Amino acid sequence: MTGKSLKLALRTGLLTSTCLFAVPASAQDADVEQRLERLEALVMQLVERLDAKDGEMDAARAETVAATQQALAETRALQLRQEELAAQIDEPKKQEDKGFRVGNTTVSYAGYVKLDAISQRTSGGQVASGSIVRDFLIPGAIPVGGDGSGWDTDFNARQSRFIFKTATDVGAEHTLNSQIELDFMVTPDGDERVSNSYTPRLRQAFITYDNWLFGQAWTTFQNVGALPESLDFIGTTPGTIFARQPMIRYTDGGLMLAVEQPETTVTSSTGARVIAGDDSLPELVARYNFSGDWGSLSASGILRNLKISEDDFGTDGDSAMGYGVSLSGKLKLGERDDFRFMGTVGDGLGRYIGLNIVNDAALDLDGELDPIFTYSGFGAYRHMWSDKVRSNIAASYFKADNPVLLTSGAVTDESWNVLANIIYSPVEPVDIGIEYMYAERTLENGQSGNLQKIQVSTKYSF
Template sequence: GGDGIFNRINKVDLENNEKNSDRFYSTATVTRFGLDFKAPVQGADVGGKLEVDFRGGSSNDTIRIRHAYVTYNDWLFGQTTSTFLATDVQPEMLDFNSPLGIGTYRTPMVRYSTKLNPTTTYAVALEKGNDDNRAPALTTKLKYDFAEGKGTTSARTLLTEARSKESFANDDKQLSANESALGWGVAIGAKYKFTDSLQAMIDYSHVKGDSKFLLYTNNAFNVNPNNFDLNLNEFDAVTVGTTYQITPKVRSTLAYGAMFANDSNDFAQQAFADTAQNKTLQQGWWNVMYSPVSPITFGLEYVYGERKTFNGQKGKDNRVGAMARYNF
């Protein structure tokens, strides 16, 4: 499959070019430490979060900031998971890179969120997108809890800039393309607990012209070398899964994720020979988590995935992962 310990479904080896097989990886760099605080200060609710792990840098062994923000009443300033995402409705996965079909993007932002009523919350944020963008991304989320806390659902939107600063050689001249277009996305997800032991979750996104917020997607765009217009990538992403609490100490998750790119637009036509871009990605996983005592969890997981490029080449991913975790 992919060259690395964690999920890289979009980059797994293509058939007849397999380089990564029969490999063993292990790491402790996913260890993370965090601090959460909240207190009333002079009549205001003040809080914050700081969380780091050791997956930073090219060698993946330096400290990386995951979350770092302060809150003041309904306002948040700092870095945390994008408002366009809903990690609370994604199926559990042992793999640290997270499953196909969802996002975990953490980015600097300014966010305002408030309760519309006891079961409904609303959030709107300005977030950092791609480095070349001249304006922040605008994200919103509407979340509704129902069935007396057994279920939750959320609807989200995204507006972001897609901007190119590429250079091209044309008639022995070096030309610069400084074009931009509007990228956007919509998403909806839900989770429902049918019984004390069984719950299911689903999340769906449709995105055009962005590659930051969801995992394992194609480039946000490619550039037409004749007129420098941006050809925006457009795709659908979905995850669906179920978790069953077998015993008080053992639970299991079975899930599926997929990405389906538009294969009839200008982006797909220009990316036909680019094997780094994918027409479809699909992935299924099954895991078992065992907690002999509450702070300790042992996990075992099998992942199978496939990718298909726009010109029909295919690649397969087969991985088994194991984990030992101590929460304190």
């Protein structure tokens, strides 16, 4: 019997007894009444004790429930921490599989070796031997206005890449990593006569501490994950944001905030490019990444302060605001196919688009900067024919709103390209492919030139 049941029985019995002896038959019943009063007092004392006991039991229950909830919370927190530690340990472990450990630091490496065999022709002029325009597509350098060339063939392994990584154990509360990346593109000292010896160049070099990145990396404005798979170095170059530069970046989940290296490029009245080098404020970049079973999306924005000083053009100097927004992503189509895209629009974005197809700004008659408005984008579809064979088709476009009275008609008005390839992987680390590309460039004065390219590549990733 519970305390509550016992108390109810006692109270019921007391009430019954009171009713029975409420009216005594005679004076001799006084003793009975006194006994009844003593009985009532005893019952009330017992009820009070039971009430107190119930209070103690309720307090004990509440304390037990609170302790249980706290224990569950601590257990869950410990479980989450163990999962975080497992994730922190997993990446260095993956790196250790390709490297070695020195003290508290895991040293690892990655990269690839790639051979490119390229044959291309241009309709508007001959590209000189040894020019980087013969290595990969640079839209702003497609010859215009000259005589067409024949098919020029070059072999090179310059895109081969080496990535050196470290991960240092600094305790469970923090993560500390670094990366240095090298290749041999766009560097001097090589030749096609004897040795083809090219100088290594720095691509990326950064450290990461918890949510922070310090060093040179892909601009936060660019979503590298949206780039299509091409044999050409970039592929959809006219419609692609492309820049690597020093920065300080903070990442929290999908949010990325960065201050990055500034640089202003200006078109003079003759159409020539002038790199002022007078920037005083960093580029401000924000980006947010979304992902799910459907794929991934990135939305980014940039704010720039374009600047020149009095010694650049013999003027008093000037500054202007540049800005831009970009939406890009990779959407899954079926089990293995995907569609990749990027769209970018803004004022004063020149050096960020298509390997600086046009400049950030032009100089007006008063010596002031006039930012150049541009818009660009690309779309690419990848189809998996089988586990070992896949194809990509892609197209991109760029358009500039040049102030022609200030830049002359010799600057690029628009550029576009299309490409298609098929890639075979006999084993997982090896890709063998062939790609056809057509690209075109048109100037503000109406002159145009095109480039056709056939490329065969073999790449071994490690």
